[in-house]
Amino acid sequence: MTQTWSPRRVAILGASGLTGAGLAHQLSLADEYDEILLFDLKENVLQAHAIDMREAQIVAGRTRARLTVLPLDEAVAQTPVDLVVFAASRPETPDGSREAFLEGNLGVLRAVQPAISALAGESGLVMILTNPADVLATCLAHLSDIDPARIFGYCLxxxxxxxxxxxxxxxxxxxxxxxxxxxxxxxxxxxxxxxxxxxxxxxxxxxxxxxxxxxxxxxxxxxxxxxxxxxxxxxxxxxxxxxxxxxxxxxxxxxxxxxxxxxxxxxxxxxxxxxxxxxxxxxxxxxxxxxxxxxxxxxxxxxxxxxxxxxxxxxx
Structure with a gap:
């Protein structure tokens, strides 16, 4: 019998931004997760987000998920998680296109790829949230030793x-x-x-x-x-x-x-x-x-x- 995937620990890289923080908030209000690790260069913003989210958990009566803020440079030293989310992105610019984001966001992906690989370990899945998610997922497959089938992009x-x-x-x-x-x-x-x-x-x-x-x-x-x-x-x-x-x-x-x-x-x-x-x-x-x-x-x-x-x- 195939075992159902059950992510209990999730790491979000780029968790101070709108989408990364929004996802962390959504997951923190669910009872399915034990720990959500938040990484970003803006550690002060993460700390503020975590305070706010923990209080929102109290409002919602959903306090199971533990929010952990860590410096980005400590990501490679963490125990692997079940799901790594890449949500870091360069700022969106007026008159841009999805393709215009690719070069800048690929540079960000290259910079954090060692952290993604370390956090994914031997069996964790990787979700690409950053635009263009499909192209960046393919790029990560070439940049890293992670099995391409363990990488997927958000496209809903x-x-x-x-x-x-x-x-x-x-x-x-x-x-x-x-x-x-x-x-x-x-x-x-x-x-x-x-x-x-x-x-x-x-x-x-x-x-x-x-x-x-x-x-x-x-x-x-x-x-x-x-x-x-x-x-x-x-x-x-x-x-x-x-x-x-x-x-x-x-x-x-x-x-x-x-x-x-x-x-x-x-x-x-x-x-x-x-x-x-x-x-x-x-x-x-x-x-x-x-x-x-x-x-x-x-x-x-x-x-x-x-x-x-x-x-x-x-x-x-």
């Missing part, structure tokens, strides 16, 4: 935004809709039109409806950037990350950037439904995709492998 937001776009088009409550995006977190995203469900029943859309929904969902990042908020999605991403971790722990297939190889043998982390099996994050069978969607996923995988390769070449 694409499915959430697709669901929201459908709800706007049809003027429906989005909680009635089941929608999924796979492929790349970016231009190569693949909406799974064949799997749309409304109240559990198949949902058919016209070509015009699909075109408007697709433009709406793909235009999210530009609309967000035009607001010039100077930050990432600080509520959706932490809550979605906590939901992803809980789903994987419950043996529920979740959309994450998961390691796969194409027909030529090139590997990349591509968003697919995945589960944890024997210490690895593995994609479920692709029978939820039609032929066109599978072909689009293959194209996305090849593009992601190329982006990771070119990013690695730029930083050598």
């Amino acid at each position: 937001n694409d499915s959430i935004r697709f669901t929201a776009a459908i709800a706007r088009e049809l003027k429906l409550d989005p909680t009635r809709i089941d929608a999924l995006v796979v492929g790349e977190h970016g231009d190569g995203q693949v909406p799974v039109w064949s799997g749309l469900r409304l109240d559990g029943a198949p949902l058919e859309l016209t070509a015009d409806q699909r075109a408007r929904i697709d433009a709406d969902a793909r235009g999210w990042f530009r609309r967000w950037s035009d607001l010039r908020p100077g930050r990432s999605s600080g509520w959706t991403t932490p809550l979605g990350s906590a939901r992803t971790i809980a789903g994987l722990a419950a043996d529920e297939p979740m959309p994450v950037a998961v390691w796969r190889r194409d027909a030529e043998g090139n590997g990349s982390h591509t968003t697919l439904l995945a589960v944890v099996r024997d210490g690895a994050v593995v994609p479920t069978p692709l029978d939820y995709l039609d032929d066109a969607e599978r072909a689009a996923v293959d194209e996305a995988s090849a593009a992601l492998a190329d982006k990771a390769s070119r990013a690695g070449a730029l930083t050598h």
Whole structure:
């Protein structure tokens, strides 16, 4: 019998930022975790976060999870954990793109890679929260000795935004809709039109409806950037990350950037439904995709492998 993955100790690198701190807060209010280790260069901010979160735990009546603040340079000396979360990021800039974050955030990833490897040990999983999560997950697989199947990227937001776009088009409550995006977190995203469900029943859309929904969902990042908020999605991403971790722990297939190889043998982390099996994050069978969607996923995988390769070449 396959043993269910049960993360009890979680380490978050980049825990002073909006998404890292938000995830720490979400996990601290759950009863499933024993200890959450917080690392960041801004140790004073972490200490303040920890004080605030501990008091929030009292308000919520959820005090099981222990919050531990440690200097980043002590990460390599810690006992390995069940899950390492990489949430450190360079500041978002106006008029940027997901690709524009890659070079700067890859530099951050390179700097903390020894800490990630030490904290993951021989069996811990690694979750990439930093944009672009799929490309950075693939880069980490090349930068470290961690099995690529133990690394996965957070990508639930694409499915959430697709669901929201459908709800706007049809003027429906989005909680009635089941929608999924796979492929790349970016231009190569693949909406799974064949799997749309409304109240559990198949949902058919016209070509015009699909075109408007697709433009709406793909235009999210530009609309967000035009607001010039100077930050990432600080509520959706932490809550979605906590939901992803809980789903994987419950043996529920979740959309994450998961390691796969194409027909030529090139590997990349591509968003697919995945589960944890024997210490690895593995994609479920692709029978939820039609032929066109599978072909689009293959194209996305090849593009992601190329982006990771070119990013690695730029930083050598």
